[in-house]
Each structure stands twice: as structure tokens, then as C-alpha cells.
Amino acid sequence: MNVTINAVNFEMAEKLEQFIEKKMNRFERHLNADDKVEIRMSVIKPQTNANKEVKIRIAGLFAEKTADSFEEGIDACLAALEGQLEKRKNG
Numbered sequence: 001m002n003v004t005i006n007a008v009n010f011e012m013a014e015k016l017e018q019f020i021e022k023k024m025n026r027f028e029r030h031l032n033a034d035d036k037v038e039i040r041m042s043v044i045k046p047q048t049n050a051n052k053e054v055k056i057r058i059a060g061l062f063a064e065k066t067a068d069s070f071e072e073g074i075d076a077c078l079a080a081l082e083g084q085l086e087k088r089k090n091g
Helices: 014-029 072-091
Strands: 004-007 036-043 052-058 062-066
Touching: 004 072, 014 036, 014 072, 036 072, 052 072, 062 072
Parallel strands: 004 036
Antiparallel strands: 036 052, 052 062
16 A cells, blocks of 8 residues: 655644554555555645645545544545445445
């Protein structure tokens, strides 16, 4: 699994990168070793709540969420993608 992380309009802390790595570990069983994972995180309208946008593309599937924190957005995207992966597997 090849993971690419892009941070737009902010500097990503090491703690956030570790959080992403930990969360991605649960997807290894769904993916092949050569599958690409693209994660794009950006800050939109810094003065407002729910201003963290997360977009994740995994094995041809896509999820996009906006949340109060990047961790919350990542969790929401991964939950949506997990459902999509299960549908693909069982469909």
C-alpha cells in the first residue's frame, strides 16, 4: 500500500501523520500491496467551524468530508470508504 499525504494551507504535525498511519493499518486487509492511497487535507475559511476538508482516494474509491478537526474528517472518510470496500467485496 502506497500512501501519499498532501497538506494544503497548513503544516501537518507529526502527531497527525501518526494518526493517519494508525488508521490506515486497518485497511491493509482490504488492499493489495501495490494499491495507491491518496489523502488530501486542507483548511477552508480559517475563521469558521467545520473548516477542515479531507479527501481520500483508495483503490478507485473516493470519500470527501468536512469536519471541525482533521482527525474527525479522516475517521468519517475512512468509515465511508470501509462501507464502499465491503460493498465491492460482497457485491
